[in-house]
Amino acid sequence: MAVVGxxxxxxxxxxxxxxxxxxxxxxxxxxxxxxxxxxxxxEHLFKKExxxxxxxxxxxKIHTLEGAISVLRPFDKRKKPLFKVRKDMNHHDFSAVxxxxxxxxxxxxRINRIRTELLGIKSxxxxxxxxxxxxxxxxxxxxxxxxxxxLRTEIWKGMLPAAADTEAILKSIDEEELACSIEIxxxxxxxxxxxxxxxxxxxxxxxxxxxxxxxxxxxxPGLRGxxxxxxxxxxxxIGENQKEIAGIEENLAELSLHLDxxxxxxxxxxxxxxxxxxxxxxxxxxxxxxxxGWIPESIEEKLLADLSEKWVVDINTRHPLExxxxxxxxxxxxxxxxxxxxTNMYDVPSHKAVDPNPVMAPFFILFFGLMLSDAGYGLLMAxxxxxxxxxxxxxxxxxxxMKMMMLCGLATVFWGTLFGSWFGNLIPVLSxxxxxxxxxxxxxxxxxxxxxxxxLLFGVxxxxxxxxxxxxxxxxxxxxxxxxxxxxSWYVFFTGAVFLVMxxxxxxxxxxxxxxxxxxxxxxxxxxxxxxFTQGRKSxxxxxxxxxxxxxxxxxxxxxxxxxSYSRLLALGLATSVIAGIVNEMGSMGGxxxxxxxxxxxxxxxxxGINFALNALGAYVHSSRLQYIEFFNKFYxxxxxxxxxxxxxxxxxxxxx
Amino acid sequence: MFFEVFNAxxxxxxxxxxxxxxxxxGSAKGVSIAGEAASGVVAEDTDKFVNVMILExxxxxQGIYGFVIAFMIMxxxxxxxSAITMQQGLTLFVAGLPIGIVGMFSGIYQGRVAAxxxxxxxxxxxxxxxxxxxxxMVELFAIxxxxxxxxxVGRV
Numbered sequence: 001m002a003v004v005g006x007x008x009x010x011x012x013x014x015x016x017x018x019x020x021x022x023x024x025x026x027x028x029x030x031x032x033x034x035x036x037x038x039x040x041x042x043e044h045l046f047k048k049e050x051x052x053x054x055x056x057x058x059x060x061k062i063h064t065l066e067g068a069i070s071v072l073r074p075f076d077k078r079k080k081p082l083f084k085v086r087k088d089m090n091h092h093d094f095s096a097v098x099x100x101x102x103x104x105x106x107x108x109x110r111i112n113r114i115r116t117e118l119l120g121i122k123s124x125x126x127x128x129x130x131x132x133x134x135x136x137x138x139x140x141x142x143x144x145x146x147x148x149x150x151l152r153t154e155i156w157k158g159m160l161p162a163a164a165d166t167e168a169i170l171k172s173i174d175e176e177e178l179a180c181s182i183e184i185x186x187x188x189x190x191x192x193x194x195x196x197x198x199x200x201x202x203x204x205x206x207x208x209x210x211x212x213x214x215x216x217x218x219x220x221p222g223l224r225g226x227x228x229x230x231x232x233x234x235x236x237x238i239g240e241n242q243k244e245i246a247g248i249e250e251n252l253a254e255l256s257l258h259l260d261x262x263x264x265x266x267x268x269x270x271x272x273x274x275x276x277x278x279x280x281x282x283x284x285x286x287x288x289x290x291x292x293g294w295i296p297e298s299i300e301e302k303l304l305a306d307l308s309e310k311w312v313v314d315i316n317t318r319h320p321l322e323x324x325x326x327x328x329x330x331x332x333x334x335x336x337x338x339x340x341x342x343t344n345m346y347d348v349p350s351h352k353a354v355d356p357n358p359v360m361a362p363f364f365i366l367f368f369g370l371m372l373s374d375a376g377y378g379l380l381m382a383x384x385x386x387x388x389x390x391x392x393x394x395x396x397x398x399x400x401x402m403k404m405m406m407l408c409g410l411a412t413v414f415w416g417t418l419f420g421s422w423f424g425n426l427i428p429v430l431s432x433x434x435x436x437x438x439x440x441x442x443x444x445x446x447x448x449x450x451x452x453x454x455x456l457l458f459g460v461x462x463x464x465x466x467x468x469x470x471x472x473x474x475x476x477x478x479x480x481x482x483x484x485x486x487x488x489s490w491y492v493f494f495t496g497a498v499f500l501v502m503x504x505x506x507x508x509x510x511x512x513x514x515x516x517x518x519x520x521x522x523x524x525x526x527x528x529x530x531x532x533f534t535q536g537r538k539s540x541x542x543x544x545x546x547x548x549x550x551x552x553x554x555x556x557x558x559x560x561x562x563x564x565s566y567s568r569l570l571a572l573g574l575a576t577s578v579i580a581g582i583v584n585e586m587g588s589m590g591g592x593x594x595x596x597x598x599x600x601x602x603x604x605x606x607x608x609g610i611n612f613a614l615n616a617l618g619a620y621v622h623s624s625r626l627q628y629i630e631f632f633n634k635f636y637x638x639x640x641x642x643x644x645x646x647x648x649x650x651x652x653x654x655x656x657x
Numbered sequence: 658m659f660f661e662v663f664n665a666x667x668x669x670x671x672x673x674x675x676x677x678x679x680x681x682x683g684s685a686k687g688v689s690i691a692g693e694a695a696s697g698v699v700a701e702d703t704d705k706f707v708n709v710m711i712l713e714x715x716x717x718x719q720g721i722y723g724f725v726i727a728f729m730i731m732x733x734x735x736x737x738x739s740a741i742t743m744q745q746g747l748t749l750f751v752a753g754l755p756i757g758i759v760g761m762f763s764g765i766y767q768g769r770v771a772a773x774x775x776x777x778x779x780x781x782x783x784x785x786x787x788x789x790x791x792x793x794m795v796e797l798f799a800i801x802x803x804x805x806x807x808x809x810v811g812r813v
Contacts, residue, residue: 345786448807506808568800571722574807578725617711618718624786625793 002355005297005319006326006643011307012290012314018282021311022275022646027655029647030303032327033293036283046290050280058273061105065266068108071115075249075256083394086654089264094655097264104258104265111255118248121241128234128241135220135234137193138227140185145220145227154203158217159191160210166192169213178202263652271648278646294327294643326351329643336361338404341397346628347638354472356636363462363631364623365404369411370458371619373444373573374580376423377612378412385409408619419444419573423608424580429588444570445577449506451570456505459566460498462626463559466634467491473635485534493527494559496520501560528553562630568622576615583607665746666734672753673730676806680723680760680799687716687768694772698779708778708785715792716767719760722803726756729810737813745813752809759802767795 009031013021025031038046097104138145141157148155160166166184173180179199186193194215198206223230282291295303300317307313320326328351330340336358343349343357372378385406389399416422420439428436437443444451471487474480499520502508536548587603590596648655695709730749737745774788 448811452804452808564801565797567804568797571800571803571807575718575721575725575803578728579721582724582728614714614717614721617714621711621715621789621793625790628786628790 002331003349003351004329004331006294006329007297007300007317007319008292008326009295009300010290010292010316012288014312015284015287015289017311018279018284018289019275021307021313022278024307024310026271026275026646026648028303028306029645030299031293031295031646032643033278033281033291033646035281036290036292038283046283046285048280048282049284051276055273055276058269058276061269062266062273064105064108064112065262065269067115068111068262069259069266071111072252072256072259072262075253076259077256078259083388083392083398085393085395086650086652088656089653090656094264094653097261098268100261101265101268104261107255107258108262111252114248114252118245121245125238125241128238132231132234135227135231137186137188141195141227144225145230146224153197153199156196156198156217158196158215159193161214162187162190162192164192164213169209173206173209176205178206180206267650267653271650274649293646296329325641327643328640330355330357332357335407338400338407339364341400342624342627344642346632348640348642350637350640352477353637354469354476356469356632359465359469360627360631363465364627365407365411367569367626368408368619368623369415370569371572371622372412372576372615373415373419374421374423374576375413375416376426377616378409378416381616382406382409382413419577421577421580424577424584426584429584444574445581448570448574451573452567453505453507455566455569456563458569459563459630462566462631463562463634464491466631470635473637485530485537489527489530489534492523493531493556496522496524496527497556497559500524565630566626572615572618572622576611579611580608583611660743665741665743668746669730669734669741669749672750673727676730676753676757677723677727679757680764681720683761683764684717684720687719687764687771688713690765690768691716691771691775694775698775701779705778705782708782709775712771712775712778712785712788712792715771715789715796716764718796719764719799722756722799723760726753726803726806726810729807733810733813748813749810752806752813755809756799756802756806760799763795763799763802767792770795
């Protein structure tokens with residue numbers, strides 16, 4: 001339940017064992033290997049060797065395999081699970097596939113060639129298709145497409161823009177009595193297609209008239225014969241090509257049975273690439289190499305025993321020095337563990353600070369429940385996520401997420417029961433008495449002001465928990481006196497402020513106000529004075545001290561707006577139940593008849609489905625926000641580096657021992 | 658004559674209509690601003706669809722809030738029945754305004770922040786959460802609008 005203690009490890013081994021030791025370390029996956037620093041004293045003995053040829057070769061192979069996988073993927077007929085998960089594979093099967101890696105690689109290259117071929121055929125089809133479109137405009141052409149002249153005439157085929165006045169052009173050619181005949185062979189929105197027969201003597205003049213009007217010449221390189229002949233020829237070719245594609249695709253579908261193997265070999269080469277890259281990060285000498293890294297304290301012994309049993313190695317470990325940064329690995333219980341990813345999305349906790357997850361988890365989960373606030377939705381969510389969590393094989397990150405959503409669902413059931421909301425007011429509506437109250441505590445829809453008071457109170461508790469976390473951080477650093485100035489005085493100050501504003505918050509019971517209000521002013525004053533004198537203490541000059549103290553008092557406004565921000569707990573919760581109520585009302589309009597029941601079921605599924613999706617998303621993001629902005633703001637120290645052990649980073653398979 | 662047509666019921670309904678119409682119009686605008694940016698990102702990289710979709714959905718809440726208030730106003734009218742006074746009707750009208758007006762503006766502006774945050778996702782999908790936080794900052798005011806409207810309707 002906290003940040004795991006780390007030890008710095010230095011390993012010296014024989015150069016010849018280097019590859020095998022790294023492989024073993026990767027297999028164990030417990031050591032976060034740092035980029036080794038070679039200090040100047042031993043610079044002449046050790047250097048980092050990056051074998052870039054080897055890496056390039058491996059990358060080439062990975063690229064080939066990747067290409068083959070992407071070609072085959074559309075033909076993949078393996079059963080696809082709902083959640084992507086790497087395939088488990090034992091050592092024996094893995095080695096068996098790896099023995100055949102060269103064959104698999106050759107096959108992958110062949111598949112890549114097939115893809116190139118396929119692309120060529122497809123581009124041919126495109127070419128034919130566009131030619132056909134072009135030729136279609138010339139369908140009425142009465143002469144062979146290749147004819148450009150006779151003994152005494154020239155023949156031009158071409159287009160005039162639709163905007164050009166074709167009639168006028170014909171007329172002007174007529175008027176000049178040029179020996180020319182123009183045939184309009186077709187037109188569309190953009191152009192008019194014409195064929196011009198002109199006597200050689202007049203070609204110059206006609207050409208200049210046409211050019212002036214935007215005439216552009218068209219040729220049909222490589223084509224012979226009539227337009228319709230050409231079109232049917234091309235269509236025939238397209239048909240042939242398509243048959244060919246079908247054949248190739250059939251072949252690919254057969255080849256896709258080898259996807260498992262190709263993916264395994266892909267992972268094999270990416271493992272090898274990772275090892276080669278790592279070899280470039282460790283210090284290599286002539287006969288020995290050394291590397292440094294961080295290892296969780298608890299696994300240290302096991303790793304030591306494992307390595308020294310197999311190879312000649314010298315391993316030293318030590319605790320981190322004062323102020324030395326080490327990678328952060330968190331270890332938490334069942335509940336706190338589930339929200340780690342939420343925290344890490346914000347920032348990885350600092351190695352110097354207390355792990356916030358155990359405190360944050362209950363707040364996150366309860367606030368989520370409070371904002372979704374419908375027991376029916378919560379129950380469905382808890383069951384669905386629970387089933388996935390317990391019974392469906394999924395990757396770790398997904399598993400944690402499912403666990404978190406399951407817990408959030410349970411919290412939603414809890415609040416929903418308190419507020420009497422099961423799919424909104426479904427039970428009262430079905431029982432024919434919409435005003436029936438089935439809440440264990442009270443109905444926020446009927447009494448929003450009361451709920452607002454509680455929402456703000458939950459906010460104050462959350463913020464106070466944030467301050468307590470700050471105290472915990474200070475304790476970890478043994479700065480005990482700072483707790484008095486930076487935590488306790490804030491508690492006194494804020495509590496005084498809360499007491500003072502209580503009469504202005506709706507629905508606060510009169511007795512509570514009378515009990516605490518008289519103390520408010522004293523707490524407020526005492527807290528303010530302490531803060532005024534202490535918050536500027538880190539400043540060197542007197543002005544800094546005064547301004548530090550005064551600006552601390554200004555933080556009161558920040559605190560108040562933080563508290564108000566928790567009113568979203570009420571607002572989002574109400575939104576869920578009001579919309580759920582509207583869905584139920586709309587559904588039950590049909591009355592209790594056959595069609596009425598059908599309508600009800602349809603409206604129920606669609607309406608509640610949408611309402612659930614929108615509000616679950618809202619609850620998730622707003623609950624995160626309350627942690628990030630309001631809670632973390634009080635104490636959080638991020639900037640940690642997550643523990644990233646050197647391990648097999650595979651995409652498709654998981655090798656089991 | 659004037660007050661026979663524009664009676665208490667009219668004003669209450671008008672308030673509900675404004676609450677929904679303004680807030681939902683704001684949301685529609687906001688979501689469309691974000692959606693345009695989102696489509697651009699998806700065109701480049703389909704894998705980011707879910708990330709940008711979440712961001713795009715954020716400005717849609719104002720519409721929901723307006724919907725809630727419109728419904729609450731109608732519920733209040735049902736409760737008051739024909740005994741509704743002119744003053745109650747006008748109060749309900751005014752109570753619909755906070756979420757209507759604030760919802761409209763916050764919806765549009767939230768959409769702009771969402772679109773900008775989608776730009777973050779386009780560059781680094783890992784930083785989506787930061788974009789969500791920035792976008793939610795705007796939402797707080799819509800939540801306040803909703804809250805004030807709820808409390809006001811409750812007072813009638």
